[in-house]
Amino acid sequence: MNVSVQLRVNGMSYELELDPRVSLLDCLREHLGLTGTKKGCDQGACGACTVLADSQRINSCLAPAVQCEDMEITTIEAMAAHEVGGRVQDAFLAHDGFQCGYCTSGQICSTVAMLAEHRAGMPSAVSPEASPAALTDAEIRERMAGNLCRCGAYNGIVAAIREVARS
Template structure:
C-alpha cells in the first residue's frame, strides 16, 4: 500500500479530538478544578492529573477492586466511571480515610492483623471496608443476609461484601480478621 493510503487510513481510524471540559472534583474535603476530556476515567483523573496515587490501577476493567474509592459514601470502582460524572460530588480516596499520625480504625486493624502482603490491593480493601462498616450500621442487606433484620454479622457476610476486592497474595484470612476487629471498633 502506498504511503499516502496508509496515512489517510490512519487519520480515518484516529479518534476525533474531544475538547476538555471544566470540572470540580471534591476529593478528601478539598475542591480541585480540572479540565478533562469527557472520556477520562475517575481513576486516571485521580492518579494522573491530581497525583493521588493511593488508588491503584489493577485490571482497569472493574474486576479486582484495587481502584475502589467512595463517592458520596458509596464504594465504586473508579476505573469504570468517568470523571465528568462526579462533578461536585464528595469523593474519598485512601488518602482521605485517616490522617497522618491518626489512622482510621480500619487502617489500624489492617496493620494489627497483617491484612496485606504486597499492599497493592490494600487501598481498595480499606475504602471498601469503610463502606462495609457504613452498610452494616445502616442495616443494608446483602445476598448473605436474605432479608434478616438486624443484619447478622458473620465471616460469610464479610466475604460477600468484600467479594469485589481481590488480593492476589491471598491474605484473605487476615483481611477478614482485620474487618472483624474494625467492626468492633
C-alpha cells in the same frame, strides 16, 4: 475536546480541564497526583481502584470523572483522618491484612463503606432479609467479594474487619 470539571476530593476543590472520557481513577492519579488509588484490571473486576463517592464505594476505573461533579470523593489518602478509616488501617496492620499491599487501598475504602452499609441494615446474599447484629465471617467475605487480593491475605482482611465491626 476538553470540558471543565469541578471535583471535590478529600475535602479540597479542584477545577480541571479533562477529556470527558477520562476515568476518575486516571484523573486522581494523573491529574491530581493521588497515587494511593491503584489501577489493577481497569475493568471493574478487582476493586483495587475502590474509592468513596458520597460515602458509597465505587470502582473509580469505571466512573468517568465528569460524572463525579457535585460528589465528595474520598480516597485512601484521607482514610487516616476518617472516623472509621483510621481504625480500619490500624486493624489491617495488626492482623496482617495485606502482603504486597497493592489491593490494600481499595480494600480499606471498601471496608469503610461496607461497614456503613451493614450498619444501615442493607441486605446481602448471606443475609438477604436484614443484616444480622454482628457481621459473620461469611457475611464479611460476601460483602467484600468485589475486592480481590492476589496474595491471598483474606484471613487477615476478615480478621481486621471483624475487629473494627465489633468495636
